[in-house]
Amino acid sequence: MNASKAHRFIIIGENIHCSRRVKRDGARVKTAADGSECLIFEDEFGNEALLPVPESIRNTEVYRNGSVPHVAAAVEAGRHGNDAERKLGEAYLCWLARRQVKRGSQYLDVNVDEISPEIAERDAAMRWVVGVLSRTFDIPLSIDSSEVSTLRAGVEAAQQAGGPRPMLNSASLERLEAVDLAARYHCPVIVMSSGEAGLPEGVEDRLENLDRIIGKCRAAGIPLSDMFADPLIYTVSASPRVGLIVLETIRQVRARYPEIHIAGGHSNISFGLPNRRLLNAVWLSMAIEAGTDSGLIDPLTCHPDDVAKLDPASEAVQLARDGFLCKDEHFMEYIMAHREGRLKSPF
Numbered sequence: 001m002n003a004s005k006a007h008r009f010i011i012i013g014e015n016i017h018c019s020r021r022v023k024r025d026g027a028r029v030k031t032a033a034d035g036s037e038c039l040i041f042e043d044e045f046g047n048e049a050l051l052p053v054p055e056s057i058r059n060t061e062v063y064r065n066g067s068v069p070h071v072a073a074a075v076e077a078g079r080h081g082n083d084a085e086r087k088l089g090e091a092y093l094c095w096l097a098r099r100q101v102k103r104g105s106q107y108l109d110v111n112v113d114e115i116s117p118e119i120a121e122r123d124a125a126m127r128w129v130v131g132v133l134s135r136t137f138d139i140p141l142s143i144d145s146s147e148v149s150t151l152r153a154g155v156e157a158a159q160q161a162g163g164p165r166p167m168l169n170s171a172s173l174e175r176l177e178a179v180d181l182a183a184r185y186h187c188p189v190i191v192m193s194s195g196e197a198g199l200p201e202g203v204e205d206r207l208e209n210l211d212r213i214i215g216k217c218r219a220a221g222i223p224l225s226d227m228f229a230d231p232l233i234y235t236v237s238a239s240p241r242v243g244l245i246v247l248e249t250i251r252q253v254r255a256r257y258p259e260i261h262i263a264g265g266h267s268n269i270s271f272g273l274p275n276r277r278l279l280n281a282v283w284l285s286m287a288i289e290a291g292t293d294s295g296l297i298d299p300l301t302c303h304p305d306d307v308a309k310l311d312p313a314s315e316a317v318q319l320a321r322d323g324f325l326c327k328d329e330h331f332m333e334y335i336m337a338h339r340e341g342r343l344k345s346p347f
Helices: 003-007 070-080 083-102 119-136 148-161 177-185 203-219 242-256 266-270 276-290 304-308 315-324 329-339
Strands: 010-017 029-031 037-042 048-052 107-111 141-144 167-171 189-192 227-230 294-297
Touching: 010 070, 010 083, 037 070, 037 083, 048 070, 048 083, 070 083, 070 119, 083 107, 083 119, 107 119, 119 141, 119 148, 141 148, 148 167, 148 177, 167 177, 167 203, 177 189, 177 203, 189 203, 203 227, 203 242, 242 276, 242 315, 266 276, 266 294, 276 294, 276 304, 276 315, 315 329
Parallel strands: 010 107, 010 294, 107 141, 141 167, 167 189, 189 227
Antiparallel strands: 029 037, 037 048
């Protein structure tokens, strides 16, 4: 893998997502002097700061089961807390963003869908988060939601802030309104390989769906250079052949559309398997070799620079590649090597 290709990779930082959780008994949570449970972060000067977990979060089943939805906690504190809590909520979000920017993110993905089942509440939360980040950072946001209304709220808030063009995440055949939204505001847009109903199974399904949604975007006036094709990266532990399918999809999309960007949620691939940082780096190297040039990743734990640290001849890398290529069925040899302590990580 040529290291120079990794440096051209467009990082869409994925960490400002209200579904993200940390363990209540983990290193990111601390009990304050007054007995309240708080999220630990750093302020803009590098000093430790504490964000009290809002009561609305403490009343959730997720919290009672031992986890804190920490991004949602910051949004709740920032929107509904007292003056001190609002400032801490904003500072926490800016800390999440700042860490990703320092690691080279060119976009910051923002998703607030887990805040509420009410669309109006999601719209309001999205506008608030976009406002906070746009006041502090000058890199574009990636507005991410399952609801077109929330996409619109985020894109309009970003436009009103006067910053760089936001990305729209995402448009698909099942919601063509998002194509019109991207065209109206001249946004780069992630285009999904899903169909009108249901997810694709193989390469041909993905290619057919992408051909159609790309055609819709071009007809709306969106250039290929503003499109990011998502081949839909599932969890390989649940879908063993997804690595082969996605890599072939990437190769064929790159051949058909040389100007398009090819993205995807790359960290999805390793859920449920040990030593995820190693797996993500190996997967990213394979995806880049196939033709991808971008994607949603956590740049703190999965970075294109990690690709350059891989030794292709090492047992760890070979076993990881064999798993993704279905030569090691269900990653059994890889898991055994992990249990025996034979996976020597380069990180």
